[in-house]
Amino acid sequence: MADTRTITVTVNGRVCSREVETRLTLADFLRHELNLTGTHVGCEHGVCGACTVLVGGVSARACLMLAVQCDGREVATVESLADGDELNPLQQAFRDNHGLQCGFCTPGILMTLTEFLRDHPDPGEAEVRDVLSGNLCRCTGYQAIVAATLDAAKRMRGGA
């Protein structure tokens, strides 16, 4: 018999209860149980960072957590960033600077940077590259992502 549990997770402010198999990863829970398909799965071994979400406000690989571990906790995904269809400053800076091409790694990068810019409102390029080293992108060569991040930081500080 499959080992299951009923869990309650607050995802993007919404309380969600589901009965899940205990081996279900957080990434698959978000994508396939809650249909929040913005969180992408790129390697399932914690390297590519495409599945990065915030758990309790802290970035984590959703492929390396089990859904049951989030019982009673808060999770934020890429779907939480925009206000309706209004892009937030980070998203807008990505669009303005061509910080994405195929868009697959983008959600994980946005969540990594959401945490990073919250804690480092005025980063330098080296710090941005350092934090981005936890996310793989095969399209952009990172240059436009770095530019977008610095631009977003400026906007968020009110300097735009």
Added chain:
Amino acid sequence: MVATGFGASVKRKEDPAFLQGKGQFVDDIHLPGMLHAAFARSPYAHARVGRIDKAAALAVPGVHTVITYADLPESVRRQTLPLLVPHPAIKQAYMPYALAKDEACYAGEPVACVIADSRYIAEDAAQLVAVEYEPLPAANDCRAALEPGAPLAHAGAESNVAARFPVKVGDAERAFVTAAHVFRERIHQHRGGAFFMECRGAVACYEAPAQSYLLYVSSQGSHRLKRCMLDMFELGDHQVRVVAPDVGGGFGPKGSFYPEYVNVAVASRLTNRPVKWIEDRRENFLATHQERDQYWDVEIAVDAGAKIIGVRGQLIHETGAYVPWGIVLPWITATTVPGPYVIPNFKLEVVSVFTNKIQTTPVRGAGRPEAVVTMERLMDRVARELKLDRAGVRARNFIRPEQMPYNVGIIFRDGRPVTYDSGDYPACQAAALATADYEEFPRRQAEARGSGRYLGIGISNAVEATGLGPYEGATVRVATSGKIVVYTGAAPQGQSHKTTLAQIAADQLGVDYDDVTVVTSDTAGISLGIGSFAARTAVNAGSSVHLAAREVADKAKKIAAGMMECMEDDLELADGCVRLKSAPDVRKSLREIAVKSIGMPGFSMAGGLPPGLEHTAYFTPERSVYSNGTHVAEVEVDIETGAVKIVRYTVAHDCGRVINPMIVDGQVVGGVAHGVGNALYERLVYDDNAQPVSTNFGEYLLPLATDVPHVDLVHLETPSPLNPLGMKGAGEGGTIPAIAAIISAVENALAPFGVTIAEAPITPQRIVELLGPAALGRTA
């Protein structure tokens, strides 16, 4: 109004959805009742496949069926997967079955397909499929595979030779006799992969009432995939529809046809349920095509003034287990060797060799980076031996702009002579050198050496055939809602076609690019298509959109002229209307015209025009158009660890007229990053039995944000005369010269130690080996 048409760096239409997590990638498709597939794959690089016992797998609760070769429909059992590009030079055309029949020829070849309620259960059961394997000796290395007595990659084959062919210009043998200098290089280039962030995947939905299949595949072209499906299943044109949803990177390998796609279709038919298969990253390492294993043995002959007289040699190319793309890769490689240089005599003996590894097919650059590495290694060698400046040696051998169009003298894969349409190679190199501050480099280098640091600079030039035929098409339609839709077979994977093609259409139709929706890669949208690879979409699809939109504009004027009782020539398209040039307020909206264009029941069409405000155009280029570029890499090498840091990187490139400069910049910079990986990081290690060792991202190293340099870009714009908008391809030019430039820079940095480099990638360990005692540095 802000211009949003051709040439404007407008924001991408794709972005708002992607940035909000609202993209629709294949794994985002959820259909009611959907089942999930997992594969049992050969653990051996080469083995005879015997009895398969499915009982334990079938007994797992939640498993619906287990498919083996014997369970496939008759037409699928009878045929192997199609060889996409046949060629008479192919001696042995081995291709795989949808599931291994009696022999598995690479580790990871699919042997059985398990269908279950979830992927988790499918994987549980796939482990329980009991297959009797009899391991066979494996061919591991393409050079060794040519030796007498080498293990055969396919049991019963006459040899491991897949194809053998020469590429020739002039008379190389005679030229070498007269040469002042002849230099020989043996170069090894190692395989790498595409490693798009979204693995492959497919959803198949058999619709019993219509006896038809709907397939969503993360691919680089739906139409060829549909044709493969029609052939494999022996179906009518109406029975298969293939759609590529959002695709998370492709870089070549998603343009191939794979066995998994056949299996999900079979499974959907058997279970009468939608079936999804999402490649996981381990499968991606095992079963997605790779590229670039080549051994070169080449000589260059130059006169006393370092002018090239000839190049000759042998290229051993590894095709892996099968030949899905025939000899496309080695052919492109061979024909790319001359590049921007005048090479009056050229002879390359090419042999394509089977091994028991996953097959090699085009990966960003498609055989070209290898050719450029070889040619640029030779140019550096000439400069070193003759004590000349490396840029100078290149400059004196360039094809001059006044020689355009320039016939290189060889035949390209499209069957036409390689004829460069346009380009200014000396200007391109000069621009790159100026931006890279090449002239001042010796001072920087000397200064660094003074403090024990080793800087090096490297240059490489490339000319790339882009915009290959046969065609791409576009249907431009103004619906009766007034909304404009473009349907095309082009299949973007990040290249922004939904933006750039909209820009082209908008220009002709007098609308904002936001008013144009581009529907890509759906076989129900347009009847013929090829897909997006080989830097071909701007030229082929872009020109088609331009031609079709122009026809639609003309038709709109004709209809409007009838409605407004005026002359067509007095009309123009602007603001979503056709209006009088002299009195812009006198107008008909595209909506009104579109409604008029479809006619009314019982009434004849006005003016004898065919119905519909739409047109389909297929642009069929007469031959390739040639982009070119120069890369200059500046590196610092830590001689004690062998670490290489790229400290400065410059690209000058010419891809003709540019639709959207922001997007082209992104393509070029991203391409460089791929080249950085191939030059310094990416190694797919196989053991002696051809067993893959690098099967995760901890061991196969993709370049990170901390590894890829900032790239300084210089644009040159030589319009192509071969298409209406003067465009050339831009998707691969960032990658093609990068490897050569970087390894040249590393060699230059290590020049004081007499180190020469004849391989890519070059790793820190290898650099330390090449340095020998010099690597002891301060610890000596």
Added chain:
Amino acid sequence: MKPAPFVYHDPRTVAEACDLLATRENARVLAGGQSLMPMMNFRYAMPDHLIDLNRVDELAYLRCEGEVLRVGAMTRQRDLEFSPEVGKRCPVLREALSHVGHRQTRNRGTLGGSLCHLDPSAELVNVAALLGGTLHVVSKGGARDIPFAEFAVAYMTTSLQPDELLAGATLPLPARGRGHAFAEFARRHGDFAIVACSALIGLDRDGRIADAAVALSGLGHAPVRPASIERALRGEKPGAAAFKAAAAEAGGFDAVADAYVTAAYRRHLARVLVYRALEQASMRALEAGNG
């Protein structure tokens, strides 16, 4: 790549966890999950029971007490990284942490998880060897301490018994005035090192090396504290001659090879990194003495 089925347990106390560990066959302990979860996704690890320690609050603590640092097994790497006390009293640990994976993995990864996974060149394993820590192990039957030097028994294999759980570690803090260094060579930022060398150097009043601690990892299944090097450094003037001698010694150690890295290159890196670590640690010791 989905984990095989298991029965999940999330005890709230150490006692509960030990009880589970003592009574369940083929059980694995889950800490931060940054190593075990990938192994389970690849199905390299297929435990029947997974005992998740993430809700055992008593295992997450971080205290500087006198001359030692007490760290719970479930203390996150990020908490060590951001601790001002660690930064001040044990900067070599902070420096080592900057090489551990990436921000998202340090947010979850724990000290105990890293030590028990025992990757031969893991940075935290190296620093534990350098500081000469003691590991506190508990089981249903009781508790015992293991000197870190006796923790590794083979490649990625600890001396923990199947029913034992790592509860925490006590790490001696470097004495005041010690200069530190953490030098490693990894292919990319955040990768496991190929070879890493950490060092602590104390100088006497004459500016000679009074004591030296060196931990070298990546050569074998666990880090080594090369006694020959540490001994030889004592009484030497910090400078090229002493560093070279130490480097040459390190270059002569045995090393393992794998599909990617030769033994010769590991030895070479050991030589280079020993030199660099000693140089930097000595410089910092000198600065500390002058400051």
